[in-house]
């Protein structure tokens with residue numbers, strides 16, 4: 001606390017300010033650890049012994065090139081576990097194809113940091129493989145076991161005093177989050193489920209941490225502030241989020257790894273949670289630390305804007321209320337300048353698969369089947385990207401003409417407005433496009449804003465179907481075919 005030694009009294013007054021004000025949002029960043037007991041505002045921080053802590057952790061991807069999302073989720077599990085949550089209250093969704101993947105240099109082990117230990121050990125396999133799907137995720141959140149298909153049947157069977165923490169990590173796009181199965185997870189459906197959960201009266205407060213590209217768009221203009229949900233997102237509504245500990249970066253994963261080990265925002269909150277006393281650190285303090293670390297780069301060449309949504313009053317709550325706290329950190333005083341090192345580089349999540357295929361190609365031995373596979377995969381992925389980009393562009397030009405078409409594609413909406421007014425329209429646009437042009441796929445989620453703009457411009461799905469048929473003369477083959485695994489909407 002050296003920095004504040006001289007200003008002790010001022011500091012104390014500042015830290016008491018919230019108690020003196022009716023406006024509970026006033027909350028100085030720094031607090032004395034001794035404020036632990038005094039820090040109760042509007043009952044949010046209430047009696048921390050009341051109620052049960054629940055955590056729902058979900059990795060939305062599959063495939064070794066997406067190693068990092070399941071690594072993030074496993075790491076989060078270890079934090080909850082060390083914090084004292086019981087396995088019966090932690091529900092994990094992950095495809096579970098990483099630990100024993102033939103490309104994993106350490107079979108049965110997953111790491112989330114270049115020098116990190118195993119985070120896979122002990123992780124419950126509640127929902128794995130095809131059981132990682134939107135229906136199960138919603139059923140788990142709502143505590144509705146009769147709506148489940150497969151899995152451990154564990155659900156958030158919560159009561160009115162309980163606190164729920166939800167953490168999701170994967171690819172996304174405007175208004176949409178990926179799943180390893182189809183359909184993907186749409187923002188309107190997610191927010192409707194949160195509202196329904198609130199209406200059931202089965203939580204006191206819920207915190208949602210979200211890692212994905214354009215993740216701000218999931219809550220912007222959609223998440224109400226009166227349902228006791230507080231959310232932070234890796235990026236704003238219009239930018240990608242970032243993978244980290246990627247090959248070729250510093251710090252780099254061990255040389256035998258050709259994939260990124262984590263994501264920037266995710267690693268930032270988890271490494272912070274690992275080392276601080278969560279009894280004295282508030283959500284708001286973590287938000288600021290994570291925001292600073294995720295937008296680390298002053299040159300603007302990487303990093304994103306971490307955002308917060310929903311009921312911001314909840315951000316004065318201690319992390320302890322949601323994640324528990326590792327007793328080993330009980331004596332760690334929270335000071336805002338003991339933040340972790342800034343990252344020196346990161347990879348745009350959308351390009352992380354190219355980095356993976358490239359390093360796999362580079363590192364595989366000359367003439368091996370693996371090298372040939374990596375080369376073919378890289379070329380396939382690049383050509384599918386081109387196909388999707390060109391098709392969307394052509395559709396817009398056919399609909400609106402060359403000049404206006406490009407304007408519609410690039411158009412945004414004012415901050416605070418949702419991506420689209422008619423979500424059913426957006427989903428039907430996705431299906432019409434995919435029926436003619438093949439799956440948007442992981443990469444193609446980036447075009448969701450263009451499809452939303454086409455809806456906002458009043459185009460009907462029949463028109464879209466006709467135009468997509470003209471634009472896409474070539475229907476891609478597996479795995480890019482929408483016939484392969486169904487539509488993403």
Ligand SMILES: *[C@@H]1O[C@H](CO)[C@@H](O)[C@H](O)[C@H]1NC(C)=O
Nearest residue numbers: 139142144145146147148200
């Ligand atoms: C639970 O799921 C079943 C089956 O989908 C549905 O009929 C029922 O209405 C759901 N109950 C609640 C409380 O959401």
Ligand SMILES: *[C@@H]1O[C@H](CO)[C@@H](O)[C@H](O)[C@H]1NC(C)=O
Nearest residue numbers: 277326327328329330331332
């Ligand atoms: C924290 O400090 C107290 C008092 O000095 C000590 O008894 C306790 O063992 C310490 N806990 C940890 C985890 O270091």
